[in-house]
Amino acid sequence: xxxxxxxLLGLNVALAxxxxxxxxxxxxxxxxxxxLPGLGPLAAISMLxxxxxxxxxxxxxxxxxGIWYGTSYGGSTTAILLNIPGTPVNAVTxxxxxxxxxxxxxxxxxxxxxxxxxxxxxxxxxxxxxxxPVMVSYALRFGSAEYFAxxxxxxxxxxxxxxxxxxxxxxxxxxxxxxxxxxxxMYTGALRFTFDQRALFDGIKIAALAMGLFGVAEIIAxxxxxxxxxxxxxxxxxxxxxxxxxxxxRSVGPVIRASAIGSFFGALPGVGSAIGAFMSYGLExxxxxxxxxxxxxxxxxxMAPETANNAADQTAFIPTLTLGIPGSATxxxxxxxxxxxxxxxxxxLMTDEPGLFWGLIMSFxxxxxxxxxxxxxxxxxxxxxxxxxxxxLFPTVLVFVCIGAYSVNNNPFDIYxxxxxxxxxxxxxxxxxxxxxxxxxxxxxxxxxxxxxRAMVLSQGDPSVLVTRPISASILALTALLxxxxxxxxxxxxxxxxxxxx
Numbered sequence: 001x002x003x004x005x006x007x008l009l010g011l012n013v014a015l016a017x018x019x020x021x022x023x024x025x026x027x028x029x030x031x032x033x034x035x036l037p038g039l040g041p042l043a044a045i046s047m048l049x050x051x052x053x054x055x056x057x058x059x060x061x062x063x064x065x066g067i068w069y070g071t072s073y074g075g076s077t078t079a080i081l082l083n084i085p086g087t088p089v090n091a092v093t094x095x096x097x098x099x100x101x102x103x104x105x106x107x108x109x110x111x112x113x114x115x116x117x118x119x120x121x122x123x124x125x126x127x128x129x130x131x132x133p134v135m136v137s138y139a140l141r142f143g144s145a146e147y148f149a150x151x152x153x154x155x156x157x158x159x160x161x162x163x164x165x166x167x168x169x170x171x172x173x174x175x176x177x178x179x180x181x182x183x184x185x186m187y188t189g190a191l192r193f194t195f196d197q198r199a200l201f202d203g204i205k206i207a208a209l210a211m212g213l214f215g216v217a218e219i220i221a222x223x224x225x226x227x228x229x230x231x232x233x234x235x236x237x238x239x240x241x242x243x244x245x246x247x248x249x250r251s252v253g254p255v256i257r258a259s260a261i262g263s264f265f266g267a268l269p270g271v272g273s274a275i276g277a278f279m280s281y282g283l284e285x286x287x288x289x290x291x292x293x294x295x296x297x298x299x300x301x302x303m304a305p306e307t308a309n310n311a312a313d314q315t316a317f318i319p320t321l322t323l324g325i326p327g328s329a330t331x332x333x334x335x336x337x338x339x340x341x342x343x344x345x346x347x348x349l350m351t352d353e354p355g356l357f358w359g360l361i362m363s364f365x366x367x368x369x370x371x372x373x374x375x376x377x378x379x380x381x382x383x384x385x386x387x388x389x390x391x392x393l394f395p396t397v398l399v400f401v402c403i404g405a406y407s408v409n410n411n412p413f414d415i416y417x418x419x420x421x422x423x424x425x426x427x428x429x430x431x432x433x434x435x436x437x438x439x440x441x442x443x444x445x446x447x448x449x450x451x452x453x454r455a456m457v458l459s460q461g462d463p464s465v466l467v468t469r470p471i472s473a474s475i476l477a478l479t480a481l482l483x484x485x486x487x488x489x490x491x492x493x494x495x496x497x498x499x500x501x502x
Contacts, residue, residue, distance in 0.1 A: 010358025014366055019062050026063035027367050030070020041071040041330050043218045046210035047401050057341035058356045062363040064337055068330055069313045073371050076113045076306055081106055092281045096301030103297050107241035113306045114375045120307035121368040123259040124314025129361055135322040136347045144455040145466050149475035151448045154325045156479050166486050169437045176441020179204055199413040206336040211401050212418040213435050217425025219394050251303045254284050258307035266312025276312045277305035321345055332443040
């Protein structure tokens with residue numbers, strides 16, 4: 001089928017009444033949770049993940065995707081109004097968004113970020129539609145050796161490119177892999193790391209791990225720091241949202257440049273949308289003839305990062321859908337949702353499940369239009385949500401987390417798993433250990449083992465197959481270079497710090 005036929009097929013799937021309903025639910029709850037400080041897309045998807053077990057695979061993914069890009073829309077609200085980013089990606093928006101709010105231009109800032117998010121999302125969807133088939137044509141040449149090398153690169157990239165200590169990130173990847181292989185070995189039937197606990201024979205459930213590691217841990221960490229603040233409702237009325245001609249003129253260039261930057265970084269495994277947002281902000285400040293305006297309420301300072309992070313949210317699906325390699329922890333949850341429903345992401349997804357693949361992509365268009373319609377009239381509602389006392393809000397969320405964990409298998413053990421990983425996630429935060437690499441290791445670890453063992457079977461136990469096949473050898477060489485570059489950077493930073501102390 002041609003691209004037009006595929007798009008019509010996807011549109012027909014996305015416009016099904018059930019898919020429309022869950023798309024709306026996803027973007028609505030994504031925006032709502034994005035508005036709440038401290039709860040990002042990982043926490044949102046983790047808490048609502050159990051609901052997808054009772055849905056059709058396409059419907060489940062449409063809802064989860066709506067939550068994913070909906071949080072980016074909502075996360076800018078608290079960044080602008082309270083100087084508290086709703087999600088980590090929105091931190092850079094607060095640099096100029098909050099000063100605009102203090103100048104009485106909160107309505108303009110909220111309106112313009114909604115427009116920026118919509119444009120960035122549209123550009124990302126166009127690139128996803130055009131680049132995904134190209135990547136699939138190359139990925140069809142991959143065998144088990146190539147997939148092993150690619151998964152290894154994804155794990156290393158997620159550890160070395162992320163902020164913080166590389167050693168800690170790699171340690172979390174290893175812990176995630178060890179957690180992922182708990183249970184019965186699929187080849188031999190041997191039990192691994194179960195400690196004779198029957199509840200562990202089937203392994204740790206991804207929903208319980210994600211809800212604890214991100215949802216519960218985020219709530220525990222945030223409740224100590226976030227309080228209710230007074231807001232001037234006059235600044236967010238509809239009449240106060242009209243931008244000036246100067247605002248519109250200054251926004252055109254940043255939106256165009258940020259769309260390209262965000263789309264590029266979103267498609268790279270292990271990079272994520274935060275880097276694209278910060279780089280877009282830095283570029284606009286460097287290009288500006290009045291850089292002193294940044295940090296004082298510059299409209300460019302909110303348009304660039306919001307455009308970039310929403311473009312990145314869409315293109316992040318490219319490696320996940322076409323290669324089966326999640327580019328971030330949130331994409332790892334998407335991958336987990338597909339695997340729960342018996343769907344194998346990768347180059348054959350487009351041909352084996354065309355309705356799911358193109359239906360999901362076309363739902364992005366519908367979801368972004370819904371968000372545009374939702375966010376502008378309902379800004380007042382999102383603001384009022386912020387006035388709910390947190391000592392009432394967070395216990396309610398925890399109750400729903402426990403109900404969701406229990407409802408998956410009707411097993412009380414899953415609630416204990418959520419509590420255990422919630423405590424672990426909070427301790428990791430206190431000790432500055434990143435949680436995202438653990439989830440990536442948990443999802444990709446079993447896949448890494450499976451492809452390695454399959455490659456060994458096909459090569460009759462000869463490990464040289466990994467370095468004699470051109471594609472796998474090139475990917476492994478790139479992985480080694482990435483590790484070497486990061487080790488060299490860490491050594492230089494350590495030496496510079498030692499010289500400064502001396």
